[in-house]
Amino acid sequence: MNSAVRVTVPASTANLGSGFDALGMALAMHDVLEVEVADDGLLIEVAGEGVGQVPADSSHLVVRAVRAAFDACGFDAPGLRLRCHNKIPHARGLGSSAAAVVAGVAAGYALAGHKLDDSDLRDEALNLAAEFEGHADNAAASFYGGAVIAWHDGAKHRAVRVEPHPDLAPIAFVPEVTSSTGTTRGLLPERVPHRDAAFAAGRAALAVHAIGTRPDLLLDASADRLHQEYRRPAWPESMRLVDALREAGIAAAISGAGPTVLALPTGAGALPEDLPLTGFTAHRLPVDLDGVRAEPLGAGGPGTG
Ligand SMILES: Nc1ncnc2c1ncn2[C@@H]1O[C@H](COP(=O)(O)OP(=O)(O)OP(=O)(O)O)[C@@H](O)[C@H]1O
Numbered sequence: 389m390n391s392a393v394r395v396t397v398p399a400s401t402a403n404l405g406s407g408f409d410a411l412g413m414a415l416a417m418h419d420v421l422e423v424e425v426a427d428d429g430l431l432i433e434v435a436g437e438g439v440g441q442v443p444a445d446s447s448h449l450v451v452r453a454v455r456a457a458f459d460a461c462g463f464d465a466p467g468l469r470l471r472c473h474n475k476i477p478h479a480r481g482l483g484s485s486a487a488a489v490v491a492g493v494a495a496g497y498a499l500a501g502h503k504l505d506d507s508d509l510r511d512e513a514l515n516l517a518a519e520f521e522g523h524a525d526n527a528a529a530s531f532y533g534g535a536v537i538a539w540h541d542g543a544k545h546r547a548v549r550v551e552p553h554p555d556l557a558p559i560a561f562v563p564e565v566t567s568s569t570g571t572t573r574g575l576l577p578e579r580v581p582h583r584d585a586a587f588a589a590g591r592a593a594l595a596v597h598a599i600g601t602r603p604d605l606l607l608d609a610s611a612d613r614l615h616q617e618y619r620r621p622a623w624p625e626s627m628r629l630v631d632a633l634r635e636a637g638i639a640a641a642i643s644g645a646g647p648t649v650l651a652l653p654t655g656a657g658a659l660p661e662d663l664p665l666t667g668f669t670a671h672r673l674p675v676d677l678d679g680v681r682a683e684p685l686g687a688g689g690p691g692t693g
């Protein structure tokens with residue numbers, strides 16, 4: 389059993405255009421957390437994203453996830469110390485909440501003495517993390533790294549990994565404004581036309597092939613009919629950028645529930661000069677291939693690394 393662990397967890401982009409709630413990909417932008425079992429109490433320190441905004445009590449997402457993992461393992465700890473070094477921006481569509489939950493679950497399993505290299509245990513931990521979100525696209529990407537296909541089999545959340553083509557060179561255009569996933573899910577209709585569902589099935593299937601084997605097909609593969617247009621009023625500038633990138637022949641979509649825009653060019657070539665980029669910061673983020681990692685910390689615990 390470890391009494392303290394350091395967890396490194398990647399950001400993620402969900403949907404990839406056509407694969408609403410099903411496709412995801414891990415991106416090389418990481419939160420690093422140190423979690424230690426203590427004799428009593430709860431101490432939370434946050435640096436970087438979320439300072440002064442996330443709660444400093446037991447409602448903190450990471451703490452809730454650690455506790456859920458403890459429950460799943462039949463383990464308990466009288467107190468906890470948590471130190472978060474957050475890089476993933478919150479409420480921008482880069483899977484910050486899923487990353488926090490995945491990190492907390494991974495920490496909880498590690499502190500309870502379980503290694504997540506056992507595939508059954510990893511699947512169980514993924515299901516636990518995905519239950520926090522209600523869909524596993526972001527959580528699976530942060531868990532496994534690479535690209536993922538996520539689904540619910542009627543009893544639990546499941547996912548498989550797809551090896552991304554090495555030429556994929558994702559760019560995240562992150563705006564200053566935020567957008568809550570809960571709010572933009574509220575903009576989605578109960579029903580969609582059958583022709584749109586059929587379109588989505590074809591493009592999502594194509595997306596899996598494109599991501600792994602034929603990135604040149606990503607422009608067609610990333611075309612969405614299930615969520616972006618319904619959510620356009622929440623982030624019109626982001627949709628304007630998606631439209632401009634696609635018109636320039638570059639595969640692009642809203643990342644997760646927005647407002648970040650994901651572009652999936654191949655190679656690190658220059659972008660067109662007339663893109664509507666005001667208010668966005670571009671980050672070239674390679675695909676993270678490792679997923680979440682937990683390592684034991686020395687006897688000194690958080691703050692010694
Ligand atoms: N590292 C973190 N620690 C604590 N709380 C977090 C952390 N990251 C996210 N959260 C909580 O989750 C909220 C953001 O969740 P939300 O699902 O709206 O956005 P997201 O996960 O960044 O984007 P998306 O799900 O579209 O990829 C934050 O406002 C905060 O309450």
Ligand SMILES: N[C@@H](CCO)C(=O)O
Binds near residue numbers: 410644
């Ligand atoms: N598939 C999710 C990702 C954000 O959590 C959505 O678009 O709402």
